[in-house]
Amino acid sequence: MIEKKVLRELYSRLGxxxxxxxxxxxxxxxxxxxxxxxxxDAVVFPTRExxxxxxxxxxxxxxxxxxxRGAGVGYSGGALAVQGGVVLVFTRxxxxxxxxxxxxxxxxxxxxxxxxxxxAAEKRGLFYPPDPASxxxxxxxxxxxxxxxxxxxxxxxxxxxxxxxxxxxxFSGEKIRLGARTIKNVAGYDLKSLLIGxxxxxxxxxxxxxxxxxxxxxxxxxxxxxxxxxxxAQFVQKVIxxxxxxxxxxxxxxxxxxxxxxxxxxxxxxxxxAAVLVEIDGSPxxxxxxxxxxxxxxxxSGPVGWTQAQTLxxxxxLWQTRRNISPAIALLKPRKINEDIVVPAAxxxxxxxxIEALAAEHELCIVLFGHFGDGxxxxxxxxxxxxxxxxxxxxxxxxxLFRRVVxxxxxxxxxxxxxxxxxxxxxxxxxxxxxxxxxxxxxxxDPDNLLNPGKMF
Amino acid sequence: MIEKKVLRELYSRLGxxxxxxxxxxxxxxxxxxxxxxxxxDAVVFPTRExxxxxxxxxxxxxxxxxxxRGAGVGYSGGALAVQGGVVLVFTRxxxxxxxxxxxxxxxxxxxxxxxxxxxAAEKRGLFYPPDPASxxxxxxxxxxxxxxxxxxxxxxxxxxxxxxxxxxxxFSGEKIRLGARTIKNVAGYDLKSLLIGxxxxxxxxxxxxxxxxxxxxxxxxxxxxxxxxxxxAQFVQKVIxxxxxxxxxxxxxxxxxxxxxxxxxxxxxxxxxAAVLVEIDGSPxxxxxxxxxxxxxxxxSGPVGWTQAQTLxxxxxLWQTRRNISPAIALLKPRKINEDIVVPAAxxxxxxxxIEALAAEHELCIVLFGHFGDGxxxxxxxxxxxxxxxxxxxxxxxxxLFRRVVxxxxxxxxxxxxxxxxxxxxxxxxxxxxxxxxxxxxxxxDPDNLLNPGKMF
Numbered sequence: 001m002i003e004k005k006v007l008r009e010l011y012s013r014l015g016x017x018x019x020x021x022x023x024x025x026x027x028x029x030x031x032x033x034x035x036x037x038x039x040x041d042a043v044v045f046p047t048r049e050x051x052x053x054x055x056x057x058x059x060x061x062x063x064x065x066x067x068x069r070g071a072g073v074g075y076s077g078g079a080l081a082v083q084g085g086v087v088l089v090f091t092r093x094x095x096x097x098x099x100x101x102x103x104x105x106x107x108x109x110x111x112x113x114x115x116x117x118x119x120a121a122e123k124r125g126l127f128y129p130p131d132p133a134s135x136x137x138x139x140x141x142x143x144x145x146x147x148x149x150x151x152x153x154x155x156x157x158x159x160x161x162x163x164x165x166x167x168x169x170x171f172s173g174e175k176i177r178l179g180a181r182t183i184k185n186v187a188g189y190d191l192k193s194l195l196i197g198x199x200x201x202x203x204x205x206x207x208x209x210x211x212x213x214x215x216x217x218x219x220x221x222x223x224x225x226x227x228x229x230x231x232x233a234q235f236v237q238k239v240i241x242x243x244x245x246x247x248x249x250x251x252x253x254x255x256x257x258x259x260x261x262x263x264x265x266x267x268x269x270x271x272x273x274a275a276v277l278v279e280i281d282g283s284p285x286x287x288x289x290x291x292x293x294x295x296x297x298x299x300x301s302g303p304v305g306w307t308q309a310q311t312l313x314x315x316x317x318l319w320q321t322r323r324n325i326s327p328a329i330a331l332l333k334p335r336k337i338n339e340d341i342v343v344p345a346a347x348x349x350x351x352x353x354x355i356e357a358l359a360a361e362h363e364l365c366i367v368l369f370g371h372f373g374d375g376x377x378x379x380x381x382x383x384x385x386x387x388x389x390x391x392x393x394x395x396x397x398x399x400x401l402f403r404r405v406v407x408x409x410x411x412x413x414x415x416x417x418x419x420x421x422x423x424x425x426x427x428x429x430x431x432x433x434x435x436x437x438x439x440x441x442x443x444x445x446d447p448d449n450l451l452n453p454g455k456m457f
Numbered sequence: 458m459i460e461k462k463v464l465r466e467l468y469s470r471l472g473x474x475x476x477x478x479x480x481x482x483x484x485x486x487x488x489x490x491x492x493x494x495x496x497x498d499a500v501v502f503p504t505r506e507x508x509x510x511x512x513x514x515x516x517x518x519x520x521x522x523x524x525x526r527g528a529g530v531g532y533s534g535g536a537l538a539v540q541g542g543v544v545l546v547f548t549r550x551x552x553x554x555x556x557x558x559x560x561x562x563x564x565x566x567x568x569x570x571x572x573x574x575x576x577a578a579e580k581r582g583l584f585y586p587p588d589p590a591s592x593x594x595x596x597x598x599x600x601x602x603x604x605x606x607x608x609x610x611x612x613x614x615x616x617x618x619x620x621x622x623x624x625x626x627x628f629s630g631e632k633i634r635l636g637a638r639t640i641k642n643v644a645g646y647d648l649k650s651l652l653i654g655x656x657x658x659x660x661x662x663x664x665x666x667x668x669x670x671x672x673x674x675x676x677x678x679x680x681x682x683x684x685x686x687x688x689x690a691q692f693v694q695k696v697i698x699x700x701x702x703x704x705x706x707x708x709x710x711x712x713x714x715x716x717x718x719x720x721x722x723x724x725x726x727x728x729x730x731a732a733v734l735v736e737i738d739g740s741p742x743x744x745x746x747x748x749x750x751x752x753x754x755x756x757x758s759g760p761v762g763w764t765q766a767q768t769l770x771x772x773x774x775l776w777q778t779r780r781n782i783s784p785a786i787a788l789l790k791p792r793k794i795n796e797d798i799v800v801p802a803a804x805x806x807x808x809x810x811x812i813e814a815l816a817a818e819h820e821l822c823i824v825l826f827g828h829f830g831d832g833x834x835x836x837x838x839x840x841x842x843x844x845x846x847x848x849x850x851x852x853x854x855x856x857x858l859f860r861r862v863v864x865x866x867x868x869x870x871x872x873x874x875x876x877x878x879x880x881x882x883x884x885x886x887x888x889x890x891x892x893x894x895x896x897x898x899x900x901x902x903d904p905d906n907l908l909n910p911g912k913m914f
Contacts, residue, residue, distance in 0.1 A: 102694065102803035125698075147643045158641060161618070165866075174890045181866030182799040183831045184615060186604045186654045186874050187886050188913065189895050193650030197643045214700055237559065241582075243671055243740050283700050285746035286739075342639040346559035374640045409622075409638030417643050429644050433631045437901065438646050444897040456645065 001084065002041040006062045010042060010086070013054050018045050018092075029087050032072045032079050034421050035335065040067065040081035045092045049206050052088070056173045056204065059086055065450045066171065068200040070111065070142025073134045075338055076419030078146060078199045082454040088204065090141050096120050097207070105164070105181055106210040110141025114148075117210075127215040129156035132415070133323060141205050147197030149415040151248040151279075151322075154373030156213075160196040165209035168195060171451040181209060194441070199417050200452040202445040216281035219247070220291055221315045224298055224306040229253055229274040233349040235301035236276060236372045240345075242297055244290040248279035249373035253352070256325045256369040263328035264321065271304045276372060277322055322369075329367045333382035337394055339422075341405045342414035345375040354404055355379060362393040376414040402428040418456045426457055458541060459498040463519045467499060467543070470511050475502050475549075486544050489529045489536050491878050492792065497524065497538035502549045506663050509545070513630045513661065516543055522907050523628065525657040527568065527599025530591045532795055533876030535603060535656045539911040545661065547598050553577050554664070562621070562638055563667040567598025571605075574667075584672040586613035589872070590780060598662050604654030606872040608705040608736075608779075611830030613670075617653040622666035625652060628908040638666060651898070656874050657909040659902040673738035676704070677748055678772045681755055681763040686710055686731040690806040692758035693733060693829045697802075699754055701747040705736035706830035710809070713782045713826040720785035721778065728761045733829060734779055779826075786824045790839035794851055798862045799871035802832040811861055812836060819850040833871040859885040875913045883914055 010019045021042045030039045046052050059066045065085030072079050090111035098107040101124050114135040121128045131150035143159045165179030178192035226232040252275045261268040280290040298306050309315040343351045359366040365382040381394050402412055402425050412425050438457045467476045478499045487496045503509050516523040522542030529536050547568035555564040558581050571592040578585045588607035600616045622636030635649035683689040709732045718725040737747040755763050766772040800808045816823040822839040838851045859882050869886050895914045
């Protein structure tokens with residue numbers, strides 16, 4: 001619990017319309033998209049940079065933990081106040097400060113919602129590619145803090161690939177400016193990249209400078225059903241090597257399809273063992289050529305069936321089915337243990353077989369979907385926390401899963417970050433020497449460990 | 458000077474075929490592509506990872522500076538032994554360990570020459586895009602240490618965008634493994650990106666894991682002459698917004714053209730004030746469409762003249778002219794002060810006018826060429842070191858140049874790095890707080906400041 005005088009100071013410096021400490025607010029900001037709950041002592045909604053500096057000054061002087069937070073829809077507990085303290089919520093700092101079409105730049109406050117930036121860019125013929133599933137709620141600041149991915153990342157890269165510059169505050173209250181308004185920049189250590197994906201543990205981001213692209217004029221979406229995931233994987237290899245640069249290559253296993261088709265009250269063919277979603281984009285001639293090549297690859301890959309969205313509404317309907325998988329599978333069991341492992345893309349069939357064998361051996365319901373192009377497998381262990389034996393079996397499965405991922409040269413998290421929920425698994429990927437480097441780098445930025453403490457390692 | 462017993466230890470542990478300390482070697486490795494000269498005490502050529510560990514153990518125990526070095530063709534003095542010590546030359550660790558077409562990965566030793574990797578990849582239908590001008594001599598390890606760019610970076614990104622993983626040794630001799638064999642990876646702090654561009658000051662890279670792309674089937678090259686650089690800049694804006702995704706957008710000013718045409722004994726038209734080199738690539742239909750659109754944009758941009766290379770030999774000849782600019786302008790004056798500033802791309806005309814006015818005001822010969830797409834202006838102050846007054850005027854011009862670059866949101870180095878030659882200019886871009894962060898991060902990795910000491914800040 002922070003002292004009363006700290007609260008009084010926050011109120012007096014920032015005003016009561018920006019500072020809250022009543023139970024309702026504390027409860028509301030004790031959650032994120034994990035099932036965990038940690039109550040903060042106060043919640044502050046900055047509306048301008050000076051507010052950030054002010055809160056940092058107070059927290060720094062009074063030695064109070066500070067936790068930066070975007071929309072709070074993270075899957076790893078990154079925005080939770082594990083040691084109490086002040087949660088700094090950026091949702092009111094949501095202005096797009098500048099869209100510069102000549103230089104393909106956007107300058108935004110951290111609280112801008114990802115989809116809002118995309119829409120604003122599209123109106124100017126510009127394109128902000130990163131598309132985390134949460135894009136209609138998540139913020140750019142949160143996306144940067146977690147280095148968010150999404151389906152389009154296979155072709156276009158992750159959030160970090162679009163961050164040219166960051167303005168941020170150290171816990172001490174000192175301001176730093178990293179990066180530049182340029183694609184190339186090799187002056188000094190790349191602290192900008194160090195901050196990207198650092199989950200709010202190194203500095204508080206106050207402004208983000210993003211790179212934009214020209215908006216691709218056309219997009220086409222294909223849904224291809226296969227008898228097995230292995231056949232789908234062979235198809236994906238042909239697509240990647242077929243020079244059609246797919247923007248999206250998603251896959252869904254039989255269980256995902258069963259769940260989402262039931263959720264949407266649609267029948268699923270007995271023959272369908274997996275589905276692959278392919279999006280292509282580009283200029284009219286490019287898209288025409290890619291459609292033709294892709295059609296041939298589909299026909300020669302022995303699909304159970306396939307469809308191409310003919311209208312924007314049909315495209316959106318197919319995407320909606322893909323996005324409904326998460327809510328649909330959440331109905332299968334009381335709890336979803338949601339891992340986002342990555343392996344080299346061509347090893348997906350091997351990894352999927354391994355996971356299916358694990359699920360059978362340990363009698364667990366595991367649902368798989370994800371991004372085929374970049375090897376990102378959303379591995380959902382569906383469990384009942386009341387069933388102790390099942391929870392123990394899940395623990396054994398996770399241990400084997402992470403060992404295998406690291407053996408194959410993969411990573412324990414491709415999109416969600418480490419936060420609290422994946423912290424116990426860091427030792428699978430990192431040696432004691434590497435973990436010690438993390439701790440010493442944390443200490444360079446935040447020697448007293450008060451900025452989003454207790455996360456990552 | 459290091460002690461005799463250190464030399465004896467190096468010889469006894471590594472063998473005399475890998476360790477050299479005679480004057481000829483010390484002289485040869487006292488240089489890089491800058492005009493500076495610093496003599497090391499010993500040069501070691503590791504051929505396997507164990508050699509690196511061994512040298513580090515000795516240098517660490519005996520407190521001897523260690524300087525990693527690739528081909529030694531850097532423009533900022535990054536590989537020079539400013540405090541003496543051991544230079545670790547990677548040219549014998551030049552094996553391509555693995556080319557994995559299914560996963561689009563290459564695993565290489567640091568001494569692999571960039572062009573060799575490109576050639577090996579092309580044979581397998583794969584593509585390693587980064588193309589620093591030095592690609593026929595420079596090594597992947599050096600490219601990673603400097604985060605090298607090149608003409609194609611406008612479309613394809615810089616070296617760092619292709620580094621998925623690094624294996625490296627700390628000065629203490631401890632080994633670290635960073636990144637993964639995957640595009641997505643958000644576990645832990647991004648130390649891989651911190652090492653990229655760190656100029657060998659944080660760790661010694663022992664292995665590099667690179668991302669490859671499918672090789673674009675076709676390439677087309679256009680050379681367009683304009684009366685003024687400003688007209689060329691308007692053309693470039695149309696090209697960027699024209700959805701043709703040029704792979705390359707180079708520019709050369711009148712002085713560059715004069716020098717290189719004289720060098721090649723070719724006449725230059727009086728009307729030509731600047732030239733733009735455009736490369737497009739892709740599949741046959743893409744290239745056909747892009748050729749058509751580009752042709753229209755060229756015609757509507759009022760060029761003085763233009764040509765499209767019809768054969769591979771013609772393409773190579775145009776590229777050779779571009780690459781001859783550096784040796785050609787080197788003949789203009791005894792010394793070239795070679796800056797590689799970057800500004801937001803659309804501000805190139807403004808920046809170029811600013812530089813031209815500076816050159817006129819201070820009576821200096823300044824030659825400009827560079828990468829139009831990403832705002833990277835190679836700014837060459839041609840001077841005579843014996844002319845004190847000219848050298849003083851050059852100093853004044855550099856001061857004004859860097860101030861302006863930073864005002865425009867640019868950077869003092871886009872490709873060459875800081876090393877020794879740009880170290881005095883770091884304060885233009887970085888605040889004392891930021892510079893102090895650099896020093897503290899350096900201390901995390903190398904507390905005694907013995908790994909490539911004296912560089913960057």
